[in-house]
Amino acid sequence: KQEVTQIPAALSVPEGENLVLNCSFTDSAIYNLQWFRQDPGKGLTSLLLIQSSQREQTSGRLNASLDKSSGRSTLYIAASQPGDSATYLCAAQGAQKLVFGQGTRLTINP
Amino acid sequence: DTAVSQTPKYLVTQMGNDKSIKCEQNLGHDTMYWYKQDSKKFLKIMFSYNNKELIINETVPNRFSPKSPDKAHLNLHINSLELGDSAVYFCASSQAPTGSQYFGPGTRLLVL
Numbered sequence: 001k002q003e004v005t006q007i008p009a010a011l012s013v014p015e016g017e018n019l020v021l022n023c024s025f026t027d028s029a030i031y032n033l034q035w036f037r038q039d040p041g042k043g044l045t046s047l048l049l050i051q052s053s054q055r056e057q058t059s060g061r062l063n064a065s066l067d068k069s070s071g072r073s074t075l076y077i078a079a080s081q082p083g084d085s086a087t088y089l090c091a092a093q094g095a096q097k098l099v100f101g102q103g104t105r106l107t108i109n110p
Numbered sequence: 111d112t113a114v115s116q117t118p119k120y121l122v123t124q125m126g127n128d129k130s131i132k133c134e135q136n137l138g139h140d141t142m143y144w145y146k147q148d149s150k151k152f153l154k155i156m157f158s159y160n161n162k163e164l165i166i167n168e169t170v171p172n173r174f175s176p177k178s179p180d181k182a183h184l185n186l187h188i189n190s191l192e193l194g195d196s197a198v199y200f201c202a203s204s205q206a207p208t209g210s211q212y213f214g215p216g217t218r219l220l221v222l
Contacts, residue, residue: 031208043114043200044153044213089153093208096166100153 002027004092006101014109015082021075021104023090031093033066033073038087038103047088048075080108113137114214116201122220123191130187131217133201141165141207142184144176145200147216153200159184160207191221 003026013019023033032051036044048057048064050073056065063076073090087103114135123129135142143166144156157176158166164176173189184201201214 034210036213043215044202044211046210046212049210087151096207097155097158097168098211099155102150102152 002030002092002094002099004090004099004101006088006090006104008104009102010105010107012107012109013080015080017080018076018078019080019106021077021088021090021106023073023075023101025071025073025092025099027092027094028068028071029094030068031095033064034091034093034098035062035064035073035075036089036091038089040086044089077106082108082110084108114201114203114212116199116214116217118217119215120218120220122222124222125191125193127191128187128189129191129219130185131199131201131219133184133186133214135182135201135203135212135214137203137205137212139203139205139209139212140181141204141209142178142181143202143204143211144184144186145202145213147198147200149197157184157186158207165207193221195219196221 034049035047050057050066061078066073087105089103091098091100117132141160143158147153159178162178175187178184198216202211204211
């Protein structure tokens, strides 16, 4: 049974800093690893999807890496901005379902 | 144009009532999902449909019954609502069961 863990549960940093969010999963037999953003009271927005054959994906200031053998993924956010404040969720895609971590609540302080 | 839409956004009801939540996607996707996000913000899949066929049913009480009249719609009917059903319910869709998922805005259900 796949389990996904995100550390830390919450993170607060000053504006402008680079930061890393961590995600680990127990079953390496995944199709892909997805990162989402959730703003308070809103739905989820897909940020990045890394296929199991890939090592990383980039979108703007975001870079996600995947190491299947160790069961880890990281989301790197460069030059953080107050608008980046949200909850970030990672999810491991199995044969049929997406299993989510509990998220990291990120606060960027102006 | 909203890609994945849900109605209603908010639902407040009494224990024991029956209610439905509707979901529509205009992305042309083949696969649709229902997720439940509990008070601790943990998001867990409930059901998945591919081309109107049920492919995932995750240990959900049979008071919950999904219905997919066509590929663009997946509705969720809940019978005999209980206090523990209070949560946010999200609908999502993807082109294929392992593809990138697009989520609706959620339906906030409160059972009193």
